[in-house]
Amino acid sequence: MDLSHLSLAQAADLLRKRSLSAVELTRFFLERIATDNAALNAYITVDEAGALQAAQAADDRLARGEATPLTGIPLAIKDLFCTQGLRTTCASRMLANFHPPYESTVTRRLKEAGAVVLGKTNMDEFAMGSSNETSFFGPARNPWGHDRIPGGSSGGSAAAVAAGLCLAALGTDTGGSIRQPAAMTGITGLKPTYGRVSRFGMIAFASSLDQAGPMTRSVEDAALLLQTMAGHDPLDSTSIDAPVPAYWDDLTTGVPAAERVKNMRIGIPAEYFADGLAAPVRQAVEQAIATFQDLGAHCQPVSLPCTAYAIPTYYVIAPAEASSNLARYDGVRFGHRCADPLDLRDMYARTRSEGFGAEVKRRIMLGTYVLSSGYYDAYYRKAQKVRRLIADDFRAAFAQVDLLLTPTAPETAFRIGEKNDDPVRMYLSDIFTINVNLAGLPGLSLPCGFDEHPLPIGLQLIGRPLQEATLLAAGHAFQQATDWHQRRPS
Amino acid sequence: MSIDARTVQHVATLARLHVSADEVAAYTGQLARILTLMETLNTLPTDNIAPMSHAMDMVIPERDDVVCHGNQREALLAGAPDTEQGHFRVPKIIE
Amino acid sequence: MSPPITSQSRYETVIGLEVHAQMRTRSKIFCGCATQFGAEANTQICPICAAFPGVLPVLNREVVNMAIKTGLAIQGQIRLLSEFSRKNYFYPDLPAGYQISQYELPIVEHGQLVIASPLDQGPKKIGITRIHMEVDAGKSLHEGIQGASWVDLNRTGTPLMEIVSEPDLRSAAEAGEYLKKLRAIVRYLGVCDGNMEEGSFRCDANVSIRLRGAPILGTRCELKNLNSIRNVMRAIDYEVERQIELIDNGDSVIQETRLWNADLNSSRAMRGKEDAHDYRYFPEPDLPPLRLTPERIAAVAATLPELPDAKAERFRTQYQLSDYDAGVLTASQELADYFEAVAQQAATLGQPNPKVAANWVMVELGGRLNKENWDIQQTPIPAHHLGQLVAMIQQGILSGKTAKELFEILFTEGGDPLQIVERKGLRQVTNSTAIEEAVDQVLAAHPEDVAQYHAGKTKVIGFLVGQIMKRTQGKANPALVNQLLQARLTRQE
Ligand SMILES: [Mg+2]
Numbered sequence A: 001m002d003l004s005h006l007s008l009a010q011a012a013d014l015l016r017k018r019s020l021s022a023v024e025l026t027r028f029f030l031e032r033i034a035t036d037n038a039a040l041n042a043y044i045t046v047d048e049a050g051a052l053q054a055a056q057a058a059d060d061r062l063a064r065g066e067a068t069p070l071t072g073i074p075l076a077i078k079d080l081f082c083t084q085g086l087r088t089t090c091a092s093r094m095l096a097n098f099h100p101p102y103e104s105t106v107t108r109r110l111k112e113a114g115a116v117v118l119g120k121t122n123m124d125e126f127a128m129g130s131s132n133e134t135s136f137f138g139p140a141r142n143p144w145g146h147d148r149i150p151g152g153s154s155g156g157s158a159a160a161v162a163a164g165l166c167l168a169a170l171g172t173d174t175g176g177s178i179r180q181p182a183a184m185t186g187i188t189g190l191k192p193t194y195g196r197v198s199r200f201g202m203i204a205f206a207s208s209l210d211q212a213g214p215m216t217r218s219v220e221d222a223a224l225l226l227q228t229m230a231g232h233d234p235l236d237s238t239s240i241d242a243p244v245p246a247y248w249d250d251l252t253t254g255v256p257a258a259e260r261v262k263n264m265r266i267g268i269p270a271e272y273f274a275d276g277l278a279a280p281v282r283q284a285v286e287q288a289i290a291t292f293q294d295l296g297a298h299c300q301p302v303s304l305p306c307t308a309y310a311i312p313t314y315y316v317i318a319p320a321e322a323s324s325n326l327a328r329y330d331g332v333r334f335g336h337r338c339a340d341p342l343d344l345r346d347m348y349a350r351t352r353s354e355g356f357g358a359e360v361k362r363r364i365m366l367g368t369y370v371l372s373s374g375y376y377d378a379y380y381r382k383a384q385k386v387r388r389l390i391a392d393d394f395r396a397a398f399a400q401v402d403l404l405l406t407p408t409a410p411e412t413a414f415r416i417g418e419k420n421d422d423p424v425r426m427y428l429s430d431i432f433t434i435n436v437n438l439a440g441l442p443g444l445s446l447p448c449g450f451d452e453h454p455l456p457i458g459l460q461l462i463g464r465p466l467q468e469a470t471l472l473a474a475g476h477a478f479q480q481a482t483d484w485h486q487r488r489p490s
Numbered sequence B: 001m002s003i004d005a006r007t008v009q010h011v012a013t014l015a016r017l018h019v020s021a022d023e024v025a026a027y028t029g030q031l032a033r034i035l036t037l038m039e040t041l042n043t044l045p046t047d048n049i050a051p052m053s054h055a056m057d058m059v060i061p062e063r064d065d066v067v068c069h070g071n072q073r074e075a076l077l078a079g080a081p082d083t084e085q086g087h088f089r090v091p092k093i094i095e
Numbered sequence C: 001m002s003p004p005i006t007s008q009s010r011y012e013t014v015i016g017l018e019v020h021a022q023m024r025t026r027s028k029i030f031c032g033c034a035t036q037f038g039a040e041a042n043t044q045i046c047p048i049c050a051a052f053p054g055v056l057p058v059l060n061r062e063v064v065n066m067a068i069k070t071g072l073a074i075q076g077q078i079r080l081l082s083e084f085s086r087k088n089y090f091y092p093d094l095p096a097g098y099q100i101s102q103y104e105l106p107i108v109e110h111g112q113l114v115i116a117s118p119l120d121q122g123p124k125k126i127g128i129t130r131i132h133m134e135v136d137a138g139k140s141l142h143e144g145i146q147g148a149s150w151v152d153l154n155r156t157g158t159p160l161m162e163i164v165s166e167p168d169l170r171s172a173a174e175a176g177e178y179l180k181k182l183r184a185i186v187r188y189l190g191v192c193d194g195n196m197e198e199g200s201f202r203c204d205a206n207v208s209i210r211l212r213g214a215p216i217l218g219t220r221c222e223l224k225n226l227n228s229i230r231n232v233m234r235a236i237d238y239e240v241e242r243q244i245e246l247i248d249n250g251d252s253v254i255q256e257t258r259l260w261n262a263d264l265n266s267s268r269a270m271r272g273k274e275d276a277h278d279y280r281y282f283p284e285p286d287l288p289p290l291r292l293t294p295e296r297i298a299a300v301a302a303t304l305p306e307l308p309d310a311k312a313e314r315f316r317t318q319y320q321l322s323d324y325d326a327g328v329l330t331a332s333q334e335l336a337d338y339f340e341a342v343a344q345q346a347a348t349l350g351q352p353n354p355k356v357a358a359n360w361v362m363v364e365l366g367g368r369l370n371k372e373n374w375d376i377q378q379t380p381i382p383a384h385h386l387g388q389l390v391a392m393i394q395q396g397i398l399s400g401k402t403a404k405e406l407f408e409i410l411f412t413e414g415g416d417p418l419q420i421v422e423r424k425g426l427r428q429v430t431n432s433t434a435i436e437e438a439v440d441q442v443l444a445a446h447p448e449d450v451a452q453y454h455a456g457k458t459k460v461i462g463f464l465v466g467q468i469m470k471r472t473q474g475k476a477n478p479a480l481v482n483q484l485l486q487a488r489l490t491r492q493e
C-alpha cells in the first residue's frame, strides 16, 4: 500500500486497527522527506526527533484506546506557527534562529489531539508573496514541474501535501495564501471565516486579514482538520465565540453531500470571468459549473461590482498593518541583530535591512507611506471605506445565493523568476482570493482540471460567514463526482 | 500623488530601514507603480461609507484582572541578541 | 532673567497638562503579568507584553471600569463606542514598536475639574479634553552602564490613563492646584496611587506664552521629567521666563520637548528625537471596538465614593468648618476619614466641637507628621485615641499644655490616653481650693508685682498667671486661675 497518499480517515483507521503504528507512519514520511525534500525545498526544518517522540506518544495513546482521529497523523506546519522549542523562522533571516518559548493555539490543539508534527514548511517571507520566491531559504518548487512556483505564501505546505511529504498541512491565508498555492499544486485548501480559527501564536502579517486553515488532499481531510483547529480562543480577541460544528462527522455521517448540493443556489460572479483569465482555467471552471449543475445545484449569474478595487484596497490595508506588525523585529529581544551597531539608530536600520528581504521591505515602505501624515486619509481611510463596499457586495450576493463559485487564480503556476521584476504583476495572482479576506468570508479551493503542461487548475467556493459546512458539503460532493483531487504529480 | 526619492528616504527613516541610493531609486519606481494602482480607488465615491477596520462585526472581549503567570525571565531572555544582568542590552540611548 | 509674569505683565501664560496615571490593577492591561512596582528586572514579563512574534492582546476589564469611574468623577462623557489604536514609533522600551492607545475615539471626553484659583478669584473650571487608556512603556537604564543601555520591560503593559487638560491653566500655581485636585480624585477613586516619585502619576506640561488678549496660541514647548508637583511648578516658571526672554530679545520659541533637571533648576532640549514624529496612528486590528452599555456605566457610577468637592461641602455644613479647613481635611480620603473618626470619637465622649478636632488633626498631628515626613496613613496615633484626647480637652480634663504632653506621648510611645493621663498625673486641677492656695503663695512671693498691678500696670497679670501655672505644673485650669487671681487682686484693693 502506498502510504503517501492515504486519506486522513484511512490512516486513522489503519492506526486504530494497529495494522500500522504511528512510529512506522512517521518514519515513512521522514524517509520520503529525506529523499525528496531537496528537490522541492518544501520544508525549512524537519523535526525528526520531535516527530518520532510524538509518534511514540500517539502509539501509547492508541494502545490505551484514547485516540482521536488525528492521533498519530503526520502533519506539516507552515513555518509561521510558533512551536515551542522548535525553530520558527517565518522564512526570514530575521527569525532564522528563533525558538519560541510558547505554542500557537492551532498547533497546540492539533498536538493535543495527538497529531505528529514532521516539521516546518517553506513559505514566502513573513507570508508576503504569491510564489514562495521571497523565502530566505530559497523557493519551494511545484511537484508538478520543478521549474514552477508552488504558489504562495503557503507554498511549502502545498508542495509537501501534493508530493506526499506529509498527510496534510497547515497554511495561513491573508490574501489567498492557502487557496492560491492549493490551486497551483492540485490540492484542497480552506481559508475559514475570519475569527473561526485562533491567530494566537501565528506570526502576524496583516492582523485583520490573516487566517489559518487546512491544506489537504481532499475536502474530507480538510473537514477533519478544521474540526480540531477551529473554535474560540480567549487568547485572541478577534476569535469568534460560536459553537464549532463537527465538520467531518457531519460530512461523512450526516446528510449525504450530494443531497445537500441539490437545489443549492450557486452564484457565478461575472467580474471573475473577465479578460485576463487564462483559457484553460476558464474552461476547467466552466466544466466545474456544469458538474455542479449535474449535481442538481442552481447556478446563476451574480455581480460583485467592486471586484476590481480589491487589489488596490488590499495593497493599502495589508502593508499598513504589516508595517506596524513588523516593527517588533528590532534586534532587541529576539531574532537577528546587526554586528557592532554604532548607535541605536544604526542598530535599528541595519538590523532590519539585513534581516528582511526585498519584498518585505517594499511592503513595510508601502505600509509606512500610506499611514504617514498627510496620506492616511487619501490611502488608508479610503481603502477601509472601499473594504466596506467590497464586503457589502458579498452581502448583497449572499441574499440571492448560498455560495459563490469562481476560479481560484487567473492562471496556472508560472515559472520561478518569471514575475520577479514587477511587483504589480505578481500582486495580480491573488486577484480572485483577496476580496474574500477583505470581507472575512470562508473560501475553499479545489482542484478542477489541468492545463496542457499539465498543471493543476483550482476552483474557488466562497461562503457566508461561518458557513464552512456548506462549502465543505459542496466541495465534497464535487470530489465525489470527480477525480481531479486524486491525480498525483509523477 | 507621486512619490519622489526624498519621500522614499523619509519613509525609510520612519520605518527604520537602511536604504542605499540604488534601493531608493528602485523603490521610487516600484512604489510609484503600486500607488498608481491604488489611485483607482479615488474613482469610487465613498462619502458616507464608514471605514471598516475589522473583518467581522465584533465587540472587544474583556478578561478578569488576574495575575496568571510568574517569572519567565530566563526563557524570554534566552534568545535575545545581547543581555546583561537580566536586562536586554542595547546601544547607549541618548535622550 | 526677566521678571516672572504677573497679572500686570504684557504676556499671558497658557498651560495644558497631560497626566499619565498608572491604574492600580493587579495585572497588566493586555496580559496576565503582575504590575507590582520594584520587582527585579524583567521578572514580570511574558511573550505578550514583551511583544514576541504572533502573540495577541486581551483587554483587562478592570482597566475599562477604572477609566469609566475616572471619567464620571470628572463629569466627562463616557463614549458608548470607543476604539484602541496603534501609535507607531521605535524605542527600545516599546517592544512592539507601537503603543496600544486610543486616538480618534477615546473612552472619555469633555470632562472638567474645578480648582481653587490661587489668586483668590474664586473657583475656576479647567476643561479636561479627554481620558484614554493605553499601555505604559518599559524602562531604559543608562547610568553607570559602560557603552550601553539596559532595558527592563517590567513596566511594559501596565495600564495607563492619559488625562489631557484643555489649555485653560494660566500659571504654575494653577497647574499645581489642578494636579493636586486630580491626584486627590484618582486616589479617592482608588484607580491610581498618585505617587509622582515612583512615576505612577506623571505629568507633562505644554507651555506657551502670548501677548495678553492675543487670539491665537504661541509656540509651545513640552516639558518632561517632572516628578513632583513642586517640579512641575518650577519648570513652568522657568519655561515662561525662558520664552519671555527669547521673545523680548527678538528670537522665537521653537517647538520642542524639554527635559527638566531638578538639581540644576533648569531644562534642556531633548536630543535623540530630532526627526519629527509621525506616529502613523491606525485602529488596532487585533482588538475589536469597545462598546459600553448605559447599564454598565450606571453600575460603575454606583460604586463612586464621595469625592473631594462633595466631601468638603459636607464638612462645611456638618462640622461648621471654614472653607480652608474643609479643603485641607478633604485633600485625601485617608485624612478626611481620619478627621471624621476623631470628631466622632470626641463627640461621643464630650461636647462636640469639630473645630477643635480639626485643629488637632491639621495643626498638631499634621505638623508632627510633616516633621517625620510621614503621611496620614503612617500616623502612630489611632484616630480614636486622638478623639479621646480632644474629648478630654473639651471636658476640661486636659489643659492646652497637658494635652500637648499627652499628644507627644501618644505620638512617640503610644498607649491608652486615659491611662497615660492618670499615670502621669496630667489631669487638670479644677479644684479651686488647690488653685487658691497657689494664688496666695504666688502673691506672697511677688509683692512688687502685686504693687505694680495696683499702680495700674495690669500687664503683670500675665506673669502672675504663668507663675501659678508653674506652681501647679500646668495642670490648673487657666480660666479658673484667671478668675481666682482677679478676684483676689480685687479684694486686696
Ligand atoms: Mg500617552
Ligand SMILES: [Zn+2]
Binding pocket: C028, C031, C032, C033, C044, C045, C046, C047, C048, C049, C050, C157
Ligand atoms: Zn505580560
